[in-house]
Amino acid sequence: MLPITPYHYLVLSAALFMIGVMGVMVRRNIIIIFMSIELMLNAVNINLAVFSQQLQNAAGQVFAIFVIAVAAAEAAVGLGIILAFYRNKETLNIDEINILKW
């Protein structure tokens, strides 16, 4: 078997990112869409860790920690919005969440 190079990790990360993109585009349940966004952020974190190892520089891991912090903030606010919206409209389908559309 070939040795594992950074390209292997990059392909894994790209595939995981694509699964996230697919989830955002295909699913209609807003909670699943949020989880797909988390998948994409994870793929980005794998990328940062790979390059951090490849370049022998820990700055990539520092940025991955910032990504995790922002993901936590995003999840908290997004889920708060989902709860508030659900109380008003009783739906989670993004096709019906269109009151801000012109």
Add this chain to the structure above:
Amino acid sequence: MLEAVVFYTLAAFILGFGVLVVTARNTVHSVLFLVANFLCVAVVFVMLAAEFLAIIQVLVYAGGIVVLYLFVVMLVNLKRPPEAPLDTRRQSRAGFVLAAVLLAELSAILVYTAGRPAPAPVPGPAVAAGTGNTEAVGMLLYTDYLVPFEVASMLLLVAMVGAIILARKDV
């Protein structure tokens, strides 16, 4: 050899759980698959010699964020299925096509750059001998990246206040 076996097994698990997260009918199952996915990604971080990141991944993602998701899934008990199909056929097809185009683009970039020699290491600030990954990350976090670190803490505070206000009863 061992590394290859571990990597391919982990990659299969990560991608499999990712697909299950996206395709699961039941949202609770989806959240549980997300936990498994995050744990596998944490093992990948260990393979990449980023132990501190792996611990953060398990504590913050698998421990904190996913519990938040589970709470919301449990709080919004749907009386009707959330995805009553309107005209999802066309939308799904467009989503598949767009995602395939993006994957082709990323693969093209990878193939294009694969032949080049690996870039030379860009060593960070010198770390004292005998210290590990956590010391290196902590050193960077509290010296070079102190201002972004404080901004991130501010962001988390604002997000906390915003989430509490949004989730209040009388919004």
